Amino acid sequence: MEDAGAERRRAEKKRPRLEDVAARVGVSTASVSLVLRGVAGPSERTRQRVLKAAADLGYQVDRTASLLASRRTRMLGVMVDVHSPFHADLVEHLHSAAEEVGYDLVLSTQTRTRDERTAIETLLAFRSEALILLGPTAPVDTLAALDGKAPVIVVGRRIEEGELDVVRTADDDGVGQIIDRLVALGHREITYVDGGKGVIATDRRRGYRTAMRRHGLDAHIKVLRGDNTEAAGERAARHLLEADQLPTAVVAFNDQSAIGVLAALARAGVSVPGEVSVAGYDDDRLSRLSCFDLTTVSQGAEEQARYAVAAAVERLDQGRTESREVVLAPHLVERRTIAGPR
Incomplete structure (x- = not known):
């Protein structure tokens, strides 16, 4: 029985090579390479003949070999939390934005058993030219040291100190927009389900407290312990159900917790929003x-992805060295789960 190695070698032998295209047209392999890479030099007649011969032979450019030869991978490494639906949205838009500028993505996931450090090490092992980190929790000095190995673009997290590129929303x-709308509807008893530790959770918690105070509702501020999971939202709701009276509104750290x-x-x-x-x-x-x-x-998500890829390209292809922060304005999306208080 023929082994897999022999079968692979036979397949590779049948696969059209650059030399085959050159022989078909009667030009050098260098000329063929220039045409297929879109580099100026060969005449228009030669270019058309090479393209036709490549198509007739079914020749496909070995992208990996080309990148290795140029010592570029044109790969952007993306660290993503596999449990986050929002990160899934971001990755979809990152792919589109990267493809538009001739880059591709390498994804490395965080899971319950795979931490941030491991995910980032994998991205570097795959020769990612820049790192787009979605909601990283590592200390700023750790991220800054990482930026010395490859440009780092932090998405979603505020960085107070450190020379790093950041793309985030306020x-x-x-959260203040949510509180403003609920107050306008007549709510006063508004409880917040927290997101735990980290800069993002801190900013959203502060937004809740600040907005409540702005409306003179200091006495009604109530923050329940939570995190970024549905289970945390369920625990918080059970705690509220055990109390004598429910609040008229609950704002959660993220959509998963709210669900x-x-x-x-x-x-x-209990009816929502009744x-x-x-x-x-x-x-x-x-x-x-x-x-x-x-x-x-x-x-x-689409706008954040576009800015993140643009930041990476500016660092890699345009030589930008100074850090830059892009802060986008969030906006309330009102659906059927809120209404005036009972």
């Missing part, structure tokens, strides 16, 4: 499902 303002709140309230027979209004943050794909139709805040 998280405190986004957990919705699930727990539904099981308890008895309690609920809002999240991120405007991820789950929030848009008709079964949730969740009021939330959009971070502009």
Whole structure:
């Protein structure tokens, strides 16, 4: 029985090579290479003949070999949390933005058993030319040291100190927009389900407190412990259900947590928004499902992705060395989970 190696070698032998195209046209392999790479030099007649011969032979450019020869990979490494629907939206838009400028993506995931450091090491091992890190939690000095190995673009997180490129939205303002709208609807008893540790959670928590104080609702400020998961939202809602009286509105750190709140309230027979209004943050794909139709805040995933890729290209191809922060304005997306208080 023929082994796999022999079969592979036979397939490679049959695959058209650059030399085959050159022989068909009667020109040098260097001329063929120039034509296929779109480099000026060969005449228009030669270019047309090479392209026709390549098409007739079924020749395909070995992109990997070309990149290795140029010592460029044109790969942007992206660290993504596999459990985040919002990160999934970002990655989709990052792919489109990268392809438009001739780059591709290498993805490395964070999971419950795979930490941020491991994910980043994988991106570097695959020769990523720049790193686009979605919501990193590493200390600023760690990220700054990493920037010495490859340009780092931090997406979604505020960086107070450190020379790093950042693309984010104003998280405190986004939560403030939710509070402003709820207050305008007549709410006063507005509880916030926190997102845990980290800069993003801190900014959103501050946005809640600041907006409540702005409306003179200091006495009504209530923050429940949570994180970025549906389970955290469910736990927070159960805590509220055990109290003597429910708040009229609940704002959660993100859409996943808000969905957990919705699930727990539904099981308890509490109507939304009839008895309690609920809002999240991120405007991820789950929030848009008709079964949730969740009021939330959009971070502009497509716009963030476009700016992140542009920052990487400026560092790699245009030689920009100074750091830059892009802060985008979030906007409230009102759906059916909020209404005036009962």
